[in-house]
Amino acid sequence: MNKSELVDAIADNSGLSKADSKRALEGFITATEGALKKGDKISLVGFGSFSVSNRAARTGRNPQTGKEINIAAKNVVKFKAGADLSTKVN
Known part of the structure; x- marks a missing residue:
């Protein structure tokens, strides 16, 4: 699934428009990047x-x-999958 397919799926499952779904996804990505960058x-x-x-230097x-x-x-x-996600995938 690529980004546009994910936006379509979010729109279908949430009742949001595709434009709103795209903004929501981009907002999530931006917030995630910012939080991870801060540690x-x-x-x-x-x-x-x-x-x-942190991955140490190595030869x-x-x-x-x-x-x-x-x-x-x-x-x-x-990324560590949660129990609910693991159960649904298996």
């Missing part, structure tokens, strides 16, 4: 939680040449 955790009960984790290997390369440390976004 906050976002918990949606029953759905799941988004958090930021990797180029699979084509076998040469060692340094991989820089970075922050990564993690």
Whole structure:
């Protein structure tokens, strides 16, 4: 499902217009990005939680040449599915 299909699904399930659904989705994305950038955790009960984790610098290997390369440390976004979502998917 891509973004436009998600907007259509939100509109169908919520009774909002597609334009309102698109604004709501973009608002959610913007708010999520801002919170994660500050290091906050976002918990949606029953759905799941988004958090930021720090991945340490490490040494990797180029699979084509076998040469060692340094991989820089970075922050990564993690999502942990909630119990209700896990139950519905399975």
